[in-house]
Amino acid sequence: MNELLSPSVRQQPWFRFWRSPAGLVGSGLTVALILLAVLAPMVHPYDAASDRDYLARLSSPSLAHWFGTDALGRDVLTLVWYGIRTSLLISLVSVGVGGSVGVGLGLVAGYVRGWAETLINWFTDILLAFPSILLAIAIVTVTGPSTQSAMLAIAVVQIPIYIRLTRSMVLSLREQEFVQAAQAIGATTVHILWRHILPAGLAPILVQASLSIGTATLEAAGLGFLGLGAQPPTPELGTMLSDAFKGGYALSSPWTIAFPGLLITLMVLAFNLLGDGLRDGFDPRSR
Amino acid sequence: MKVFILKRLLGVLPVVFGITLLVFGFLHLIPGDPAIVLAGERATPEQVAALKAQLGLDRPLIVQYLVFLGNLVQLNLGHSLISGVPIATELQTRYPATFELAIAAMLVALLLGIPAGIFAALHKNRWLDHLLMSGSLLGVSLPVYWLGLMFIYIFAVALNWLPPSGRMSVDLGLTFRPITGFYGLDALLQLNFPAFGDIVAHLILPAFTLGTIPLAILARITRSAMLEALTQDYIRTAQAKGVPAVWVVCRHAFKNALLPISTITGLQFGTLLGGAILTETIFAWPGIGAWIYQGILERDYPVVQGGVVFVAIAFVLVNILVDLTYALIDPRVQYK
Numbered sequence: 154m155n156e157l158l159s160p161s162v163r164q165q166p167w168f169r170f171w172r173s174p175a176g177l178v179g180s181g182l183t184v185a186l187i188l189l190a191v192l193a194p195m196v197h198p199y200d201a202a203s204d205r206d207y208l209a210r211l212s213s214p215s216l217a218h219w220f221g222t223d224a225l226g227r228d229v230l231t232l233v234w235y236g237i238r239t240s241l242l243i244s245l246v247s248v249g250v251g252g253s254v255g256v257g258l259g260l261v262a263g264y265v266r267g268w269a270e271t272l273i274n275w276f277t278d279i280l281l282a283f284p285s286i287l288l289a290i291a292i293v294t295v296t297g298p299s300t301q302s303a304m305l306a307i308a309v310v311q312i313p314i315y316i317r318l319t320r321s322m323v324l325s326l327r328e329q330e331f332v333q334a335a336q337a338i339g340a341t342t343v344h345i346l347w348r349h350i351l352p353a354g355l356a357p358i359l360v361q362a363s364l365s366i367g368t369a370t371l372e373a374a375g376l377g378f379l380g381l382g383a384q385p386p387t388p389e390l391g392t393m394l395s396d397a398f399k400g401g402y403a404l405s406s407p408w409t410i411a412f413p414g415l416l417i418t419l420m421v422l423a424f425n426l427l428g429d430g431l432r433d434g435f436d437p438r439s440r
Numbered sequence: 441m442k443v444f445i446l447k448r449l450l451g452v453l454p455v456v457f458g459i460t461l462l463v464f465g466f467l468h469l470i471p472g473d474p475a476i477v478l479a480g481e482r483a484t485p486e487q488v489a490a491l492k493a494q495l496g497l498d499r500p501l502i503v504q505y506l507v508f509l510g511n512l513v514q515l516n517l518g519h520s521l522i523s524g525v526p527i528a529t530e531l532q533t534r535y536p537a538t539f540e541l542a543i544a545a546m547l548v549a550l551l552l553g554i555p556a557g558i559f560a561a562l563h564k565n566r567w568l569d570h571l572l573m574s575g576s577l578l579g580v581s582l583p584v585y586w587l588g589l590m591f592i593y594i595f596a597v598a599l600n601w602l603p604p605s606g607r608m609s610v611d612l613g614l615t616f617r618p619i620t621g622f623y624g625l626d627a628l629l630q631l632n633f634p635a636f637g638d639i640v641a642h643l644i645l646p647a648f649t650l651g652t653i654p655l656a657i658l659a660r661i662t663r664s665a666m667l668e669a670l671t672q673d674y675i676r677t678a679q680a681k682g683v684p685a686v687w688v689v690c691r692h693a694f695k696n697a698l699l700p701i702s703t704i705t706g707l708q709f710g711t712l713l714g715g716a717i718l719t720e721t722i723f724a725w726p727g728i729g730a731w732i733y734q735g736i737l738e739r740d741y742p743v744v745q746g747g748v749v750f751v752a753i754a755f756v757l758v759n760i761l762v763d764l765t766y767a768l769i770d771p772r773v774q775y776k
Contacts, residue, residue, distance in 0.1 A: 278458070282755055283751075284711050284715065286717060287714040287748060290736065291744075294736050294744065295466050378583075378718065379733060391583075414586030421581035
């Protein structure tokens with residue numbers, strides 16, 4: 154079937170993306186997870202905050218509670234379902250904010266150069282000197298544990314990655330003829346960056362964004378596990394693991410840790426596969 | 441070479457300065473006064489003020505920062521607000537535990553990740569390659585804190601094969617006398633083999649937990665570096681000369697693929713130091729990570745400050761060390 158398509162169609166990034174098994178599985182899983190998160194308030198079996206069956210505390214998986222119940226008699230399936238929503242929200246917002254700031258600073262560093270580049274590079278080197286979870290912990294320590302703090306902390310962790318990526322991209326693009334042509338006709342710096350350089354270098358940024366959502370999910374759940382992420386009664390996957398670990402029932406009631414952990418893994422896997430697929434399609438040379 | 445090392449170390453100074461500035465800034469923006477935390481909620485304002493003066497917290501921020509920097513140069517990082525123990529002493533006691541765990545985790549990653557990457561490259565696009573790369577993709581997607589809990593459940597609780605937490609059994613710990621703080625090494629130095637076995641048994645679960653992500657990353661990097669090396673002309677020449685396949689892979693291809701592998705190894709070692717916070721918390725491992733976490737919970741600023749600065753500087757130094765090994769690995773690299 155594919156042989157019937159012209160070579161120009163087969164060279165299209167989206168064609169390559171859909172032909173990549175990673176892209177196909179990753180996008181399928183991602184769409185499924187987003188649908189689950191969006192539908193949570195409509196079709197959930199129980200209410201995550203108020204439905205507590207104290208007589209069925211820590212009961213193992215059954216027909217009434219497919220994933221069992223936790224120490225407060227809450228349905229683990231419902232908590233996990235809402236947890237996906239919280240984790241997705243944290244990772245999408247943090248990658249969106251961190252990515253935007255990082256790309257902005259990277260554009261400036263790569264195009265304007267001079268003292269701005271020196272300062273931005275110094276800032277990048279400092280942020281990269283911290284292992285990411287340690288930096289996120291340090292930030293949440295300042296802002297206090299909450300969903301918003303977790304978003305901010307993970308956003309800051311993302312910034313240097315995008316600065317480095319965008320700066321290197323701009324350094325090569327700024328010497329290209331189409332940029333010099335724009336400069337020659339008197340286009341402003343903002344116009345050149347926004348209308349010429351950014352669109353030309355968007356593919357690696359998109360690939361990185363997809364991979365970053367995966368790492369952001371891991372970091373958000375890590376902060377939740379340390380008690381520094383979303384606070385009760387907001388259900389969050391890392392917080393669920395933390396509750397079971399600190400409550401001392403993680404090992405006697407393994408379903409309270411197995412399902413949240415599996416869902417975190419599935420979410421990260423989905424975005425990693427999506428990122429791999431995007432790379433196959435849009436940036437095949439970097440494979 | 442000496443000039444390169446000196447230049448590299450000097451180049452790190454602005455970063456180290458930035459690290460100290462950032463950590464100091466962060467911890468002095470934290471809501472809640474450490475003097476009130478230390479004096480207790482029932483302390484009078486006079487008692488809190490006296491404590492602030494005693495700790496130097498009433499001085500201007502710039503003075504506090506300069507004092508902090510001056511003390512840091514002299515390796516005087518202050519005292520824990522809770523226990524009163526000097527931070528430097530605590531770091532000295534705890535760093536061997538963290539490094540021992542990080543080294544063990546890195547060994548797991550290197551010993552399993554590199555062969556997996558080589559086999560995947562040698563069987564490119566065949567079922568073994570797909571299996572190994574799917575496994576590595578799963579590895580980078582696993583949350584270490586969950587993996588640790590599952591390992592404890594499976595191997596310590598259900599199967600009862602390995603101990604669930606700590607660095608060694610309590611009964612052996614009563615008679616064990618550490619020398620360097622690296623328990624495995626100490627047991628070997630004392631020829632205390634029962635203790636060595638016990639220490640290794642305690643190390644297995646946390647090392648595999650912490651080593652999983654670097655293992656997966658190393659497998660992927662090794663595969664791509666080997667694929668690159670295997671397409672080079674010198675490989676074809678060696679094959680044409682009839683050099684045995686094992687020799688071609690190990691001596692020619694792998695040696696040339698080592699540069700990216702060593703870079704990633706260095707970066708991952710630094711990440712392991714940070715990742716140790718979660719692993720040490722789960723396995724009750726008495727290292728720097730668990731100590732920083734305790735410091736955060738208790739708002740023990742000097743502990744968090746000292747611990748974070750130590751880990752960040754160790755991260756930077758490890759990466760310099762990796763830079764220096766480049767010339768050993770690849771003679772084409774010249775230090776200028």
